[in-house]
Amino acid sequence: MLRFLGKRILQLIPTMLIISLLIFIVLDFMPGDQVQAYLGVGSEVSPARQEQIREQLGLNEPLPVQYLLWLGRVARGDLGRTNIYNADVSDVIFGFIWNSFLLNIFALIFALLIAIPVGIKSAVKKYGLFDNFFTVFSLAGVSMPTFFFALILIFLFARNIDWIPLNGMRTPIMAVRGYESLWQNITDVGRHMILPVTVLTMTSLATLTRYTRNSVIEVINQDYIRTARSKGLKEKVVIYKHAFRNALLPLITILGMWVPALFGGAILLETVFLWPGIGRVLLNGITSQDLSLVMATLVFYALLRVIGNLLADVSYGLADPRVRVK
């Protein structure tokens, strides 16, 4: 088992190298003067000084060399510097991912809390009113653009409830002046989280309910459930003690895949809600043409995805030993 795991982890490295190289090449096509970005847009600087900076940043080297230089810097922990935030890229990234994480983790928890009972009930009373309603709900959830749903929600809440803020993570005055207590901090952020988490939960719900439902149905149709019933066990026991446990297994495998994704920001959502997460960082980076920021963020997203795939493979390997023998 460990050998399997080790092999997969090793494969991660060439994959990441190739992807980061691809990203590097694509970014080369992006417009934007790196020197300007380095100095800050609009700064007046002599051509000589500009040339000096170009040398310093290695911009005159051929592309492969530049890539290797970048790799070298990353190995030392230097992800470059961003101008829009006037900080080290690594600080920016590791600072903002927690904001994204906050949204994602709450959404996931709520979604699970709702999806599992809904999924089970839908499976047990297949094609009933409850099931059909949630089938339609899932379909709508999957077909609707999330950012549109967010906009509608904001629109509906705009006039009504003062208490639910429409965007941002904190009330500006409080953020600037500082909070009087931890409790105030928590409630402020909490209130701001209500709308974005709702949207995120709904989106995840659509797929999770479907998945749970199908998984439970598959388990219920198995023979050993029939055996449990014929033994005279109460239906509730049959479902929750026997069926549920086994239906949970595939659920856990996809959850494994989702863990790394928790650290990636939902770009569209954060844009609509002006939530300061890593998704918005990426968007800002792209619009400001801040290449080192974009490069680092993009590679970060790729890493999350690759780790997610790895976890998925590993959990399949855990569940089905045949996969490992290969």
Add this chain to the structure above:
Amino acid sequence: MTEANVEEKVNAPRLKPEGPWKIAWKRFKKNKIAVVGGVSFILIVLAVIIIPMIYAFNLWRDVEGVTTGQLIRETVNVDLRAQEFQLANSEQPPSRENLLGTDRQGRDVMFRLFYGGRISMMVGVLSAFLTVTLGTLVGGVAGYYGGKIDAFLMRFAEIVQSIPFLPMMMVISAAMRWVPSEQTMLVVVFVVGILSWPGLSRVVRGQILSLREQEFMQATEILGISDTSRIVRHLLPNVLAYIIVSATLGMGGAILLEAGLSFLGLGVSPPMPSWGNMIQTARNSTVFQSYPWIWVPPGMMIMFTVISVNLLGEGLRDAFDPKEIR
């Protein structure tokens, strides 16, 4: 049913030959929801074709000295001139003249909605087409030739699949900012297409691998049928069902992606309308609050279209390959 019974039934001369396509069609027709999806999809397609033509017709009909030939030509080649900037008439709510009101440049929203619909749907169709072509090619070659080619191609697909979707699309679009407005649509098609094919290629490869083992494929070898014939007449028709389903469902995904990209400003760029960039207007708070007729209809249209496409796709999938677990 014993062989004797089957022989009896089958030997009746009146039995009509029924190929697998016909059987699937019958199954599809029985599925009412799928039919609803299909019909509404066709209606939407018709609407986006015809409604802009009506506007163009009305516009040119009143122009002095226009000949019938010219009128017909202009009606068929609807172009953006059918929308006039009428700043005096801007920001009007829905009225008899402008069924969905006008936007900030005084352009009729209804017209832009359906003309933009052409764009968004074309993005959907074309990217599905691109994805299918790439996916079938890669999956087909990998499955048919096997060995090192297969290993290499699947590794390649794995890497492409590890690239984070939206972030990468954003960057590539940003890198192609220099493209004029009318052609930005093609950029979106390209970007969605080249990142979406790995999923289909895996399915195609799997199907071809299992087909290769079927004895009828060995029979074609013994009969001396040429390689091309084997691929085109024997393998392909058996894979076609999967391809069609994937293309249909992929279209929905592509439309949503276009919407997201355009909303961020990285997709189809104005003045060329698309459902996504019409929603983008909502990023302006005045438009968002006071002129909902500008940004709500495109969102609704996206939802209807994607729901129809999904229903159609699922219906096709069930028609081709009915599984008892629903």
Add this chain to the structure above:
Amino acid sequence: MRDTRDTREPILEVRNVKKYFPVSAGLFKKPFQVKAVDDVSFTMYKGETLGLVGESGCGKSTLGRTIVRLYEPTDGEIIFKGNDISHLSSHKLKYLRQQMQLIFQDPYSSLNPRMNVNSIVGEAMLTHKLVKKGHDYEDKVVEIVEKCGLAAYHVNRYPHQFSGGQRQRIGVARALALNPDFIVADEPVSALDVSVQSQVLNMMNSLKDEFGLSYLFISHDLSVVKHISDRIGVMYLGSLVELTNKDALYENPLHPYTKALLAAIPEPDPRKIKKMEAIKGEIPSNINTPSGCKFHTRCPYMKDRCKEEVPEFRELEKDHFVACHFAEEI
């Protein structure tokens, strides 16, 4: 009994044919060899049906497919009608296809579900340009199909609209379409109901007489083979252990394995009490085959020599070949 031994014309000669399949043992180790067919030699004559029997995994299917060049032999020669076809290029193989065909075992996967009978049977004719599309083509298809016991109106239907037995008939019709001289039938009735089996076998026999075919009939079912064959060959773990005409095999089996196989056939008549002896042990693997005589691990007559020396496939009696050191004594 047909004894045209001296006037018969060989149509196929198999000389020391081997077919090994490599199985990977890991990244850096040399692959194992699955010895599916391990040095088989025999001759087939025009107009006869040679039955080939053996348990699953003994290599008979592989041998059949190697003969029709679905596989290329790892070693040895295949001489068909005087020509060595063992390593023909694919270009030359195409011409060969018109003379040798294969009938498949599984009626449910051997026909393309998306093609109708017309296309299935006739496709090869068009490929080899034997007919042009049009009336000639369709008439020819109907002709063949009717010879195989189906009706003309069947040609427009699709495989799923037929029963298993009928599908096999379609498979036979397809094989006949190119007018071959030699057909390998790979367990053609094994997947069919017993009542249907005899129908298909009888059809195959009459076709053989009508078209002057020669069959290599592969089966694991001794009773089926008895019904249809002129000569019978017995295979064990990739090698031929006995080959002779049908009656001699049943009346005077020489190889211990053959004897055991025949002894294992249940006797339906309750008055004839038959002593049934199960063969000891299990089939060894194809990868690590036993040394010397492959059957020695299970043979009740095993002696030391059997462990060390591979027995020669020799003609012990007239037209009766055996691969056993002590066949005379047993």
